[in-house]
Amino acid sequence: MTASQQLREHSGAAGQPPVIEIRNVYKHIGKKTIVRNVSFDVYPGEIFGLLGPNGAGKTTLIRMLVGLMSISDGSMKVDGHDVRRAPDKALRSIGAIVENPEMYKFMSGYKNLLHFAKLVPGNGIDRYRILDVVSMVGLDNRIHDKVKTYSLGMRQRLGVAQALMHKPKVLILDEPTNGLDPAGIRELRDQLKTLAREERIAVVVSSHLLSEMELMCDRVGVIQQGVLIGIQQVTEENTSEHAVPILFQVDSREAARKVIALAFDGLAVDSDPLGILVTTSAGCIADINAKLVAGGVRVSGISIQAKSLEDKFMEMTGRP
Numbered sequence: 001m002t003a004s005q006q007l008r009e010h011s012g013a014a015g016q017p018p019v020i021e022i023r024n025v026y027k028h029i030g031k032k033t034i035v036r037n038v039s040f041d042v043y044p045g046e047i048f049g050l051l052g053p054n055g056a057g058k059t060t061l062i063r064m065l066v067g068l069m070s071i072s073d074g075s076m077k078v079d080g081h082d083v084r085r086a087p088d089k090a091l092r093s094i095g096a097i098v099e100n101p102e103m104y105k106f107m108s109g110y111k112n113l114l115h116f117a118k119l120v121p122g123n124g125i126d127r128y129r130i131l132d133v134v135s136m137v138g139l140d141n142r143i144h145d146k147v148k149t150y151s152l153g154m155r156q157r158l159g160v161a162q163a164l165m166h167k168p169k170v171l172i173l174d175e176p177t178n179g180l181d182p183a184g185i186r187e188l189r190d191q192l193k194t195l196a197r198e199e200r201i202a203v204v205v206s207s208h209l210l211s212e213m214e215l216m217c218d219r220v221g222v223i224q225q226g227v228l229i230g231i232q233q234v235t236e237e238n239t240s241e242h243a244v245p246i247l248f249q250v251d252s253r254e255a256a257r258k259v260i261a262l263a264f265d266g267l268a269v270d271s272d273p274l275g276i277l278v279t280t281s282a283g284c285i286a287d288i289n290a291k292l293v294a295g296g297v298r299v300s301g302i303s304i305q306a307k308s309l310e311d312k313f314m315e316m317t318g319r320p
């Protein structure tokens, strides 16, 4: 996939410029190329997933983005600042958890945050900001309890609060659900969605679990052996303008085809064991249904046959 193809996968959230711009990035270590020609953008308010098996290069890509590893070739920009040329400015816009956040277990969550705020002098983080981030991650009720009494999920959220203190535009989490139980994963997922939607923060998460990415992300970039093989929109097919196969369960396929051919010239209609499949936008369902019923066709069910991320992933990787 070329850089321009990868970028065309997304038209930009409400015309906003991307907050992360990655262009033709390579990472060589010794004679190995660990990341190869990767390009993509991430927009404010979206959750972007990096999906790939262990060793695919996700952590390496993230480490380059947060300045923990040098970039061999290509460019990475955060909020318009080049990570290589102006690392301080670029990093100011990033909050990240790449390794497990170190917390003092015998101190309260609040004191931990206060401690981290003091480590960065002149950053303007006051107690009001700390209480703000505590509220953003939903830890208000427990923030004065010692961290040793927190569940793993709560510690993870405290880590997110710490990463958010300096008001970053981008939040980056490497394998954030590792070790969390299903309830913890769900809490984290809801929290990240709220941060993206309400605070307009761009969130980048990595995982090797497709099901997790599908539930959490708006778009997912699939990485294999250091190559970004494709980017899939997860939520797009729920919008009313995007063409998707729609199954109409009807008593007569033949009659239904005739009605549609007459009323909607050129609309793609295929047969299905349960009825007919019409490929169009979900916004047309009511009109099609009305014409079918008016044409004497009994419609017993209508469903959108959206492909799951797993189907798309299999197509992308060429697996059966």
Ligand SMILES: Nc1ncnc2c1ncn2[C@@H]1O[C@H](COP(=O)(O)OP(=O)(O)OP(=O)(O)O)[C@@H](O)[C@H]1O
Binding pocket: 029, 032, 034, 052, 053, 054, 055, 056, 057, 058, 059, 060, 061, 208
């Ligand atoms: N410092 C290094 N020296 C040599 N090889 C490295 C180094 N860091 C990473 N690699 C190799 O680069 C490849 C990608 O590693 P990376 O950690 O980025 O993968 P990943 O997709 O994050 O997978 P995981 O979930 O297992 O961490 C692996 O084959 C790894 O062994």
